[in-house]
Structures are given as structure tokens and as C-alpha cells.
Amino acid sequence: MRIRNWVNKRKFGISGKLRKMMKCIFSREQLRIDEEIPSSESLATRDYSASGYSSRAGETETKVDTSNIEEAESSLRESGFLNYEEARSLLGRLEYQKGNIEAALRVFEGIDIAAVTPKMKISIARRCELPRRHSQSDAAPPMSMPAVSLLFEAIFLKAKSLQALGRFKEAAQSCKVILDTVESALPEGLPENFAADCKLQETLSKSVELLPELWKLAWDPQEAILSYRQTLLYHWNLDVETTTKIEKEFAIFLLYSGSDAAPPNLRSQMEGSFVPRNNIEEAVLLLLILLRKFVLGRIGWDPSILDHLCFALSIAGELKTLAHQVEELPPGILERKERYCILTLCYHGEGEDMVALDLLRNLLNNRENHDCIFELLLASKICGENPDCLEEGI
DSSP, X not given: OOHHXXXXXXXXXXXXXXXXXXXXXXXXXXXXOOOOOOOSGGGEEEOOOGXXXXXXXXXXXXXXXXXXXXXXXXXXXXXXXXXXXXXXXXXXXXXXXXXXXXXXXXXXXXXXXXXXXXXXXXXXXHHTSOOOOOOTTOOOOSSOHHHHHHHHHHHHHHHHHHHHTTOHHHHHHHXXXXXHHHHHHOTTOOOTTTTTTSTHHHHHHHHHHHHHHHHXXXXXXXXXXXXXXXXXXXXXXXXXXXXXXXXXXXXXXXXXXXXXXXXXXXXXXXXXXXXXXXXXXXXXXXXXXXXXXXXXXXXXXXXXXXXXXXXXXXXXXXXXXXXXHHHTSOTTXXXXXXXXXXXXXXXXXXXXXXXXXXXXXXXXXXXXXXXXXXXXXHHHHHHHTSGGGHHHHO
């Protein structure tokens, strides 16, 4: 049954519910849905854009945001009431959408996260249990999935509010609650059809992206590295674009942050599989994964991936590996001059000067190549180091 029909049938409106919610917040009583009220137009909110939640300054147009209303009504439909935490979740989101960050944070801080976390774990775990016969002794989950979604969104928006106020460490700690709760409830990862009927998956995806950024803002590089690994090693049902973005950002952070990361502690791995021992090896592994995705056609070409890979493999002294990766790229990705130049530097760095010189000869013999001063100087240098090629170098 559609929510609108459900609302009309029972003659429930939203503004009166909000009054009851406010009363609930101050009295800590459960909200019973036994009051007739006129309409839902009072929930019209401003259109805010950043990450789907932050405000647009100076905009006067308003529009109805019904997503959270639908989740609240789903919770009402399943349990018959909105409890104290759910009411605060809904009201805090409305304050956040209005741009009242501090007011929203005060509302969110009234939610006892420690008290509701065990209930959310149990509810998520039971939601993903294999189908089985239910006996009369089977207790219902302590929370409905729309209620879990509502509370996770409140925790996420609390983290965004703290971020907006410059309290980055507290924001990261708040955001981490979401990931830890889900990972504790489902150690094997999210099933493919998890949260298909509500906004929970969307909130999880945004939390997974946000957490490493918050730790970086708090300048806690070790926690940032751990959160990146938690994001990539656990199955969060992320789309290819999001996963690719996180992998690239993590590789860049490992290469240039100046923080040494301890080797990852993998819970399960195949015997003999490669485990990176330091930042460079972990970054190279991530960049090779991205390069492989491109070759398989899963992502578009990003030239910065090859730039970072060249830097990482050069630092690691793996120039021949770099040459192999460049040779494996599909035709047309790199211009002929750039391709030959990279390969020449790789083979020259590995001491294979004659291979490097042959590459330069092939490049310089092509009359279509202009402005090859660097290549000519490099060829002269190689020839000068080889007595058999001194005349050619001159």
C-alpha cells in the first residue's frame, strides 16, 4: 500500500506528529500515532545539495523532501510508534536541512548511540539471516530496518555537523560507529540485496567515503589508513566508481602523506598471496588494480594513475616492472613519443642501454617527431657511455 493512501486512510498528518515528537523529546515518552492532523505540507524543506545534505546559502526556494518522512512512516507502520531516538533523528535532519548546524547537532547529541547500537546490530543480523522456519518462540527484531536506516542517517549527519564545525576527530569517531556496527553485525560483508528497500545502503556508502577524509582532516594518518583498509577489505556493496575513487585516493595518501603504514592484517587470504610490506608496495598494488580495471574496460582512462605508478615504481626500483606495464597498455592510450620516452628511461635505469638506444633510434628516425631535444640529449648520453657508439653520439 502506498504511503499516501496509508496516511489518508488513517487521517494522519505530519505537523501534528512533529509536535508530539517535540513533546516526546523533552519527556522521553514514546510517540503514539493516535492524533488526527491536517496535512504534510508543513514538512516542506529547502533544497540542499552538498553530498545530498549540506545547505545552499542564499537560496529561497523550498521543496518537499519526503524521503525521511517515508522512512519514519515505514517505522510507524511496522511498530506503531516513533521512539525517542527516532524522533530526534527525524527532527535533527530537518534542522540540518534548514542549515541550522548547531541546532541539529544539539538534537543529534540527545540520541543515546551506545544504547541503540546493540539493537541495530541484532536487527541487521536478523535481516540478513538465511530463510528458516519461524517458530512462535522467535522474537521479532528489536528495530525495523527503516528505523535502523533513520538512526544511521542521524549518526552520519551528526558527523557532517561536527565536520562543518571543525571538530574533525569527533566527527570521525561518530562516523566510525556506523561502519563498526555493520561490520560487527555482518562479519562476512553485506549481501547483494541488502537494504534494497530503504536508504540504508546510500547512508553506508556515504559514510564509507567520508570516514578516511575525516581522519585526514583530524591529521591522524594511521587511523586514515586503517579506515581506507576497512573500506576496501570489507564488502560494502559499493559501485565501481566509488571503489575506484577510494582506491586512487588511498594510493595517493600512501605515496605522499609521509606516514609509514604497518602491513595490513588480512583476516583471510589465499596461501602464497601477496601482502604489501610498506606504503610503496601497497600503493603500487592499488594502482595496478586500477590499471587492470581500465584494461578490462570497467573504468575510463585516467592518466594520473600512470603518473602515480611511474613515481611509485621508480621509488621502489622496479623500472622493468614499469616498462612491462607500459608495454601492456592498449594501443592509442599513450602517444608514441611519450611511450618510447618512458620505456627508454626504464631500460636505461635498469642498465640495458642498448635496448634503450634502439628505442630512441626508432623514435628519432621518424621525421614526424619534432621537438625531441630531451630524447637527443638522452641518446647522446647513452652513446657517450658506450665506446662503440661514440661517433653516433657526437
